[in-house]
Amino acid sequence: MSSEADVAAPGIGLPPEQEAEVQAGVWRRALDNLRTGNLGILPIVLGLVLIVLFFTIKTPVFFTANNFNNIIIQMAGTCMLAFGVVFVLLLGEIDLSIGYLSGLGAVAVAEFQLPDSSHQYPGLVAIVLAVGLCAMLGGVQGTVVAKVGVPSFVVTLAGLLIFQGVILQVLEYYYFSHSAGWIIAGGVTALYAAMALAHVIGHRRAGVAIRDPYILLAKVVAVAVASFGTVGICNHANVPTGLPLAGVLVVIFLVGLTFLAKRTPFGRHVYAVGGNAEAARRAGINVARIRILVFVISGAMAGVGGIILAANVNSVDLNVGGGTLLLNAISAAVIGGVSLFGGRGEVRGAVIGSVVIATVANGLNTAGYKCHPPLRRHAGHRRAPPASALRALSR
Amino acid sequence: MVSETPLLQLRGISKSYGSVQALSDVDFEIRDGEVMALVGDNGAGKTTLIKCIAGIHGYDQGEILFEGNPVSISGPKEAGRLGIEVVYQDLALCDNLDVVQNMYLGREERDWLWRLKEPPMEQHTAETLKSLAVTTIRSIRQPVASLSGGQRQSVAVAKAVQWNSKLVILDEPTAALGVAQTRQVLDLVKRLADQGLAVVLISHNLHDIFEVATRITVLRLGRDVGVYERATTTQQEVVHAITAGMPTKVAGIAETVPELAT
Structure with a gap:
């Protein structure tokens, strides 16, 4: 590190010896975090292990x-919903409609490519239309909340009741070839390394100290190991x-939404409104606009998640979007460390939370514990409980 | 010393909320490099007056001159454009954001890709805090929630003055602070005035006011009852004006002098 970079170090204006103390940094900060209980994602990762x-x-x-x-x-479908939930929770709001909204997205995709109808669109067009529809419905709810x-809670509960869905046929599930998988892993790693490099260069140029250069390096290595390991x-x-494909989609949305939340003024304003809406308003932020846009994101992600879940089962039925999906999506965000009271949390929390939920459900299932089929994996054509109960009674 | 034309001049401002006359015929002025204290009992109209200046709400009668020119301040943005910034009592900081993020809230710098330009924002924040001699903050990347009351107040003031503002209004900046932290904020107020800014200081603490203020405007029941030079007045005189002062001008009556009892 050049000495210039050190001048504007975080500990501005401190005496030299304290300045050095701040620089000594990484371990000390880790210790501080441990002491204050500010552990980030560590406990969740340990729990998952x-x-x-x-x-x-x-x-x-x-x-x-x-x-x-x-x-x-x-985990992919739940994760998509949870991505949207993260933004809503950051605002300190709640969205109860995403379960059935995701069902609606699935049904819409099926409807838009229904064979032998007047509106049989190609798959991708159908997906874009369906996600757009869900985003719009999210926007309508957001407008009611904001304006x-x-x-x-009330608005999206009404949404939940409205969006309960219908039946139809959807897309096939897709896996990448082995070599395509390796190329994707290489691409992800290269992209992350390039971003890290740009970060370093940007800070150098501005003469601002880079916090924890070793952690940055470790992150690049970790991303490489994780992506190649996963593909392997x-x-x-x-x-x-x-x-x-679902896994790749999760990563794409993770990167895109993390960028949105952490690197753009919009994301900053979402955190600000969640932290102190009045302060945000006084700072000249259009709070209503932020609220509406967040519900648009929530709706769109519910649509994406719904399509993935439907593709997973390869069919859509009356139960799509019902059951535990809504609770799972919200739990995923909360398990991932997003505060229910707004302003705190990160997009990656959705991934970690939904991995935990999917792992528990999958583990219980494979270990042979009797419970409801996890995450509707095989629940496509399950009979509605009341019907089976009636049959049992009439026997 | 202070310049002759007032930076901001209010003439005959009146404002009512429904049937409640919050301000009637109030005059107020402040010059560059001056700390003008605004005092008065609860409900005297201090907050209403600064809200008129900050463009939070309009006023019914009167006019506002800024640097000698009549202006209409239609909203907080307009006030910001003129160089008027207000630090509210409840600070208006976001606890979950760090110091840099708060300093730039709503005015983030972005590049062509709509990405936040963190390095310049961080650097500028460090410079601003340094220029105000705010040195007790350990890292400008720590959340505001972890700062002490005095540090938070300092950040709020720094946030207000970093946009080349000319007039800073502080609404009870020391109300919730301990002795050492009050000291810190009062020093900061003095430095702002030394840098040529006009500072309006609202406070209930006469001790603080007599330490930093150049002049003192007293409001009582929505009227201004006098402007006192710090150097030539006493706390007793100001207290009397706050509790029993008579308006300096009343419609239909010639200029009256505040009746001073001892």
Whole structure:
């Protein structure tokens, strides 16, 4: 590090010895965080490791490449919904409509490419139309929340009741070829390294100190290991082999939405409104606009998630978007460290939270515990409980 | 010393909320490099007056001159454009954001890709705090929630003055602070005036006011009852004006002098 970069270090105007103390940095800060209970994602990751260990001991089929692929697919849909939930929670609001809105997205996709109808669009067009529809519905709810002042709990509860859905046929599930998987892993790593480099150059040029250069390096290595490792395991799987498209979509949305939340004025304003709406208003931020846009994001992500879930089951029925999906999506965000009271949390929390949920559900299932089918993986044509109950009674 | 034309001059400002006459016929002025204290009992109209100046709400009668020219301040943005910034009692900081993020809230610098330009914002924040001799903040990347009351007040003031503002209005900046932190903020107020800014200081603490203010405007029941030079007045005189002062001008009556009892 050049000495110029050190001048504007975070500890501005401190005596030299304290300045050095600030620089001594990484471990000390880690210790500070440990002491103050500000542990970030560490406890969740530890918890996940324990969960994985438990099920690995419980059943031999759990810790396999095939099941690894399964978990990616099972978490992807919930994760998409949770991405939207993160933004809504950052505002200190709630969106109860995403479950059925995702069902509506799935149904819309199916409807838009219904064979032998007047409106049989190609798959991609149908997806864009469906996500657009969900975004619009989210926007309508957001407008009611922001402009009319009705609490989001009430508005989106009404949305939940309205969006309960219908039946139809959807797209096939897709896995990348082995070589395509490796190329994707290489691309992700290269992109991340390039971003890290740009970060360093940007800070150097402005003469602002780079916090924790070693952590930055460690992050690049971790991303490389994670992406190549994931592709390696997915390629090793044999039932459906290769990296699932759903996993790639999760990464794409993770990067895009993290950028939106952390690197753009819009994201900054979302955090500000969640932290202190009055302060945001006085700073000249259009609070109503931010609220509406966040519900648009929530709606759009519900649509994306719904399509992925529907593709997962390859059908849509009356139960789509019902059951535990809404609760799972919100839990995923909260498990991932997003505060229910607004202003605190990160987009990546959605991924971590939904991995935890998917792992638990998958583990319980593979270990043979009797429970409801996890995450509707095989729930496409399940009978509605009242009907089966009636039949049992009439026997 | 202070310049002759007032930076800001209010003439005959009246404002009512429905049937409540919050301000009637108030005059007020402040010059560059001056700390003007604004005092008065609860409900005297201090907050209403600064809200008129900051463009939070309009006024019914009267006129406002800024640098000698009549202006109409239609909103907070307009006030900001003139160089008027207000630091509210409740600070208007976001606890979950760090110091840099708060300093630039709503005015973030962005590049062509709509990305935040963090390095220049961080650098400018460090410079601003340094120029105000705010040295106790350990890292400008720590959340505001972790700062002490005095540090938070300093950040709020720094946020207000970093946009080349000419007039800063501080609404009870020391109300919730301890002795050492009050000291810190009063020093900051003095430095602002030394740098040529006009500072309006609202406070209930006469001790603080007599320490930093150049002049003192007293409001009582929505009327201005006098302007006192700090050098030539006493706390007793100001207290009397706050509790029993008579308006300096009343419609239909010739100029009256505040009746001073001892």
